[in-house]
Amino acid sequence: MLAEFGNILLFLIVGILFVAMSLMVAKFLRPDRPNAEKLATYECGETPFGSARVQFNNRFYIIGLMFLIFEVEILLLFPWVMVFQEIGWYAFTAMIIFVFLIFIGFAYELGKGHLQWDLPKPVIPTYVEGVGVVEEADEEEESPVAEPIMETNLNPKPN
Amino acid sequence: MLSWIVFIPILGMALVLLLPDSKRDAMRWTAAVVTGIQVVLAGIIYMSFDQAKTGINNIESLQFVEHFNWITVDAVPWVGKVNIDYFLGLDGLSILMVILTALIAFVGVISSWNIKKMVKGYFALYLLLITGIMGVFVALDFFLFFIFWEVMLLPMYFLIGIWGGPQREYAAIKFFLYTFVGGILMLLTMLALYFSVAHTDPVTGESVHTFNILHMMNPENFVDGGLLSGWDTTWRYVAWMALFINFAIKIPVFPFHTWLPDAHVQAPTPISVILAGVLLKLGAYGLLRINFPILPDATLYFGYFMAILGMISIIYGALCAMAQEDFKKLIAYSSISHMGIVILGIAAFNTQGMVGGVLQMFNHGIITAVLFLSVGVLYDRAHTRGLNDFGGMANQMPRYTGIAMIGMFAAMGLPGLNGFVSELFSFLGAFETYRWITIISVTGIIITAAYILWTIQRIYLGEVPDRWKELKDLTLREYISLVPLIILIILLGIYPSLAIDLINSSLSGLVELISAGGV
Amino acid sequence: MLNTLENIIPSPVIALLIFVALPLVLVSIYALFAIWMERKVAAHIQDRLGPMRVGGWHGWAQTIADMLKLLQKEDIIPTNASRFLFKLAPFLLFAASYAAFSVIPFSSAYIGSSVDIGVFYLLAITSLLTLSVLMGAWASNNKWSLLGGMRTAAQMVSYEVPTIMSVLSVLVVAGSLNLMTVTEMQTGNTTLGFLPDWLIFQNPFLLIAFVIFFISIVAESHRVPFDLPESESELVAGFQTEYSGMRWGIFMLAEYADMLLLSLLGSVLFFGGWNSPFGEFMAGPIWGFFWFILKGMVLVFVMMWMRWTLPRYRVDQLMQICWGFLIPISFVNFVLIALWEMIF
Amino acid sequence: MDQQILHSIGWFYPEIILVLTLCVIILADIIIKRDKMIGGRILLGGLILSGVAILFQVGVNESVFFDLVAVDAFAVFMKLVIIVAAIFVVLFSMNSAELSSYRSRIGEFYMMLSGMVLGMLLMVGATNVLLMYLAFEVTSISSYVLVGFTKKSGRSSESSMKYIIYGAVSSGIMLYGLTLLIGITGATDIYGINETLNAGISQPTMFNLSIAMILVGMGFKVAVVPFHFWAPDIYEGAPFSIAAILAVASKIAAFGLLIRFFSVSFGAVETAGGGIWEMLFTDQIPWDLIIGIMAALAMIVGNLTALMQDNIKRMLAYSSIAHAGYILMGVVIFSEQGVSSILVYLFIYLFMNLGAFYTAMLFSDSVHTESIEGYKGLGHRAPLEGISMTIFLVSLTGLPPTGGFIAKLYIFGAAVNAGWIWLVAIAGITTVISLYYYIRVARNLFLFKPEPNSEKLTFNLKSKLILGSLLVPTLFLGVYFTPLIEFAKQSITILGLN
């Protein structure tokens, strides 16, 4: 058994070796003439500005957390799958209960709209007598997640 | 009977609480009626009291006994059963105190008539306080004793803290903390006693730990291996000391006295009366009821110690009183001095001294009540208590002066008034046991005479300052509160046997019990 | 297989190395072929011819030429990048992708490592792909890259849930995590009397499971219509923006390897792996390899087909499909499959 | 096996009911949009049902789910106490102004709360190390979220973060200790551990290490010095109702866990008279002394620090640390007497501490300050509430005739009887200290005049009823406590202490 795991290790090693080898070969073949322009970060030809390590929409974290929960649940289902046919109805019932409980939580998330990817709300300019055109921000609703914390607006939006 | 006298103020309290806020007079009258009933009950008790019965550690010779199981837990035999009794009883030790409490409580209500602030809360707390005090004097189960003891704390805190003088908060919390420290010490000792004492039930034959004070007095009831079992052991001394500190704080004896002047000065007049008249007696009573009979060996061991503390209290209190500018503070310190006499008397371990001590407790309660009331009379009119602010009151308020002077003279120990009798007995008893200490202590009497005469001179004699020309003499209500006390002062001065006969046999029994501790 | 190798080759160590390197040959050849094929498929779908010059017949050597070009290209690491992570990412990506092949039974005679936790291991190690993509993206210190990386991560982790749930559905029926065992279960020709005994035919709900599985693996290997991470028109190739030369080639290679891996997994789980569709006819280790690769390639072809047929989803639609649609269905389906198993 | 499972389910109704309650709250929260407080009502119903189900377990002694959970008198007592506390906390939260600005997600509050209660019920019943840890974490994780529930407040988010960091670290350390213990003994249920340990401890060093680590985790949960530092911050940041449940139910559950774990795992079968600590005296590490020192430190630190607090929540937090010290005295003794006095203490502590938190909540909600100085004169503006708060605080001090006195009496008595005089002395002294800060609140309530133009504070009937139902037991238990003592005694017979 341990030897089988050894094989997996060898696979990993072979994979790494392959990459190393091809990069090595490339190193011998390729030119190496860097200059500042070449080494600059690519931003569609513009001079790069600021750091790229910007903050992201909370959505991504929520997805991550949700994924974590589901992965963990699946982790529990794996052993169950293995013994399911041996144990029979009892195992089935247990799984049903388990999946049901997770599902209820999931249904809550869905029902509350926590998994909706929020789309930008158009700000409609209105005309106010004597003031002119104002861009009225929507009333701040309590977002299901904490307020977005974007410093640079990099929220992936549809075109 | 005893339950009634203890719990009737609670009924009164409930009544007061149920009354609407506006009916202030109804509240006052309720309190007066309730305490009046107490006085009547005390009178009945006095009438039907059998003077020959000893009491103390003998259940047959206790009177008005009410005894039944209150809390019994016998599910698991870890330490036998848990047994807490509802056990009230009366003997020579407590009869005077009960009468005193009833009387002073009534007088207190009369003198609180002019309380204006939050009348409802005041009388509710006042009546609760009275229940606590009365309960302590009649409880014969340590647990019950402790509960009543602690019940007094909170009402007192608020009574001083809300209705007191300018520094009331400080005084109240000081009083509270001091007494609470003592309470904790007593609690721990009580627990240690509880686990050391097991009473064998005569009916079932099983051995039961008990809080019953009478059972604790019997050396045979101490179980083997208990913390306080044995005779003359260190733990017994420690336990005695813990209890003594608790009671000494209440009395108060010299190093534990500092709360007293603050509390007295800040408390409103009726509360001062209760405080000095009754509350201080609790300490000495506790010593006699708990320390002396339960731990006689330790009591004898610490005899000199008590006597010396008594001596210091007498002289120190008197000297401090002499230095006061404030009338109320002066009386407060004089209380320390007088309670020192009590300690000295009961530390003598002979019947004379004991009788002197107990009688002094009663007498001082009455005298000091008169004194505080007279301060109150003055303060109500003049709104100052400075001794130097007054003068010539004898001319301005002659009747008041007469009454106050009787109180003053009684405090001084003038023959013919009650103070003389008890002090005499105390010193006589003490002289047999501690000669030199007594001799030194007697000088305290001289100092007392000095400051009292000086006070009389400063307040009542001389010229009336212009600003006091308007002062009126006593009102009817003040008469009602003062006159009965004055009558008692004189009556007991002339015919002390009225009181002595009540307590004599009990105290002889107690002395015997203590002498057994020396064996 | 290993024994045979050991017999041929004198040194056992070398034999072992050859043994574990065999899939590499397959993967490389496949990658070269698939890239060429993709171009051809694309061209033909769009009524073009695609690369025609290099090599000869339909420009079959085009990808080889591309590879040679890649090898000669300058390797640029931007100044702002985190050099270590930047270099590490391709290694991790390919090694993880390749290590996953170790539990795939290529034929009845060849499986790299027949550990009992095969599928579990496979799913676990493919999670490293997400990590390495994100690593490369972050290390590039480029806004496009990071954005692409984040999208990739979000997409891959989201779709991992329905993938695994549909895999689990199969495993409920199969009762083993070892893919070799799973394949062996599907030998025979009994279902309904005429169909091959493949799992997809054994249980009606497994058909649904397969659909979910297929959709999910398309998204997992971020191909159209789920190719948002590298959508060239908006993100300039996403997480790969800063990679060039052979490093980029490795990324490409790994991506194709991933696609193959998931297709092969699908063929094992649903289509009988190396089993012949005709029962005993054309069975055996060599034929098994042929069938297996064929099934895998069919799935790959379908993916390519989709690429040139369907438009790209929006990011919110992408997530909605996964969380609002695939995951609930996969759960219900999972329960139903278990129920079916219990009853029949 | 099926038989065993079905049998077990029969004794598992309280927990099952809570799980169902949780599900129903979730569904109701999605479906019913208008009535936001529906979750609270459902939880209330679920808790009551669950409490009734627990009542059916009185007198039962079962070990269910293959020795995972014990349904015995001890568990029943603890569960009842926890359920009562939870019911009160739900009532508090429905009356709380703090939470009213979170109406849109109050459903989550009740979900988490029911999860927490479930965890606590399991904590007191668990006889398997794994389930113990799981229950511990279920409780903790729900409470992490609940502490940060009012997330728009900076304090709340900060406190929940501190809580999760301290909590995760200490539970991690406890887990490490548990794994060591499991490794040494080769058993995961505490009966098995006991059996192995009785045969002799092969690895004393590792064994002691594991006990120390387990104590870290449990010490954290009961907030005893030196693992207390989280409590004030967390209580201050958390909503009142959550601070209350942390101070009461969570502490009770942790004590239940601790008592069961120690008494069963380390109970010496052979030396029936030796007590729990006998077995633990390997390598002469006096664990009882160490726990005694912890208790003493808790009393001293808790009470002394409470003196300096101006925030009522912080004050109550330090007071609850001190109370953990008092309760821990019973653990030090670990005789039947000690443990039964712990139960008595916990029961009374439940009412008085909840009462204190509740009145504090009422005042803070109406005058918008948590500062004790800000309470000046409030006793005149709201006499009933003021008096109640005074009574609760007096009870916490331990003055007769309130329940707090009985609690202290029993625990002090047990300690005196067991000969821990120095510990009792410290307890006594610190009790006096505690008087000072408790009475300070009463002082501010009553000894100051209210602002001249301030109105009377009015509270609705519901809040008065809640107050009354806390006040009555606090007072009643001070004068008549026989049934409680009997109940407590019967509850611990199962532990086989002596």
Added chain:
Amino acid sequence: MNNLLITAISNAVLLSEPALEHFLIVGALLFSLGVLAVLSRRNVIMVLMGVELILNSANLNIIAFSRFTNLSVEGHMIGLFVIIIAAAEAAVALAIVLNMYNRHKTVNLDEINSLKG
């Protein structure tokens, strides 16, 4: 045969078959590192990583025990649950950290000190 290789590798690395002690030592090291991270790091995320290290060290312990002693499958079970708990805890912790960042604009523990007393 490939057993031989494994043995060779493991010999080279550990000079012996891995035994219980080795796992426990690694576990203890991980635990110490975790505690060190918790104590020395001021970044919340780092602290949480330290916590994960602690949990994993416990996990390693229990798995090792279950492999080498008579603990059998129970150890694995505990390991599984610990992973789950760790995940749940991490999920909650990250959410809380996120929320805290929104309020305080920092993830540095030293800078979060509004609660004092």
